[in-house]
Amino acid sequence: MPLTIATWNINSVRLRAGLVCRFLSEQAPDILCLQECKSPVEKMPLQAFRDLGYGHVVARGQKGYNGVAILSRLPLADAGDLDFAGLGHARHVAARLENGLTVHNFYVPAGGDVPDRAVNEKFGQKLDYLTGMRDFFHENAPERAILVGDLNIAPREDDVWSHKQLLKVVSHTPIEVEHLGGAQEAGGWVDVTRADIPQGKLYSWWSYRARDWDAADKGRRLDHIWASSDIAAAAHSSRILRAARGWDQPSDHVPVLASFDL
Known part of the structure; x- marks a missing residue:
């Protein structure tokens, strides 16, 4: 049986617990990784997820900000967390399944509005965080591992609605793309979504600012x-649940899924 994993920046797990339950009921992934939970672990609505069969949870929480959680139907063990750039934020957690597979769940800093670390501390923190990821995976080459999350960068020209217009917009600037690429290359990671869907525009985020997000379709992946690299060939059935952006009181992100024959 294939293992299906999903990632979703939920933008408050307490506010959108109902949407998480809907997603789990309708899509039934084996593992769901959430970012931007905005809650201490003890206040996350985990019982609602357990009632749907997701009784195994590894999470790191933070009041009002950040926060990452891994919900699973399969037994898993806490594999720790990493604090790159010394931010002290709940931005990473890892779990290990009984078959030896490690799942990393990341929430990379957004980086603020100005793509210049000289005037925007948050942008510098984002670059430093990505550098920390690069250095860690250079020293700790991943094996039988899956990395998911809101990495807050759309790396390819067809990962944004307009490459030309977003070149100077945080999330698609050349320096961010370079830093993300460095982290990916250091670990030998394979972008499963683009391996499965190599051509065409793909988005997983649409701004709340758009009056009609669907018609405007100014998205970013x-x-x-x-x-x-040792398990990348086992991946298939990648998909992005665009419809979730139109659910009631949605997150501005939608779930991304992939399956693995492991």
Whole structure:
């Protein structure tokens, strides 16, 4: 049986617990990784997810900000967390399944509005965080691993609605793309979504500012699923649940899914 994993920046797990339950009921992934939970772990609505069969949870929480959680139907063990750039934020957690597979769940800093670390501290923190990821995976080459999350960068020209217009917009600037590429290359990670869907525009995020997000369709692919090179060939059935952006009181991100024959 294939293992299906999903990633979703939920933008408050307490506010959108109902949407998480809907997604789990309708799509039934084996593992769901959430970012931007905006809640301490003890206040996350985990019982609602357990009631749907997701009784195994590894999470790191933070009041009002950040926060990452891994919900699973399969037994898993806490595999720790990493704090790149010394931010002290709940931006990463890892879990290990009984078959030895490690799942990394990341929420990379957004980076603020100005793509210049000299005037925008948050942008510098984002670059430093990505450098920390690069250095870690250079020293700790991943094996039998999947990395997912809101990486807050749309790396390819067809990962944004307008490459030309977004070149100087945080999330698609050349320096961010370079830093993300460095982290990916250091670990030998394979972008599963683009391996499965190599051509065409793909988005996982649409701004709340758009009056009609669907018609305007000014999206970006900020949410990613990567696999270590030893298992990348086992990946298939990648998809992005665009319809979730139109659900009641939605997150501005939608779930990204992939399956693995492991």
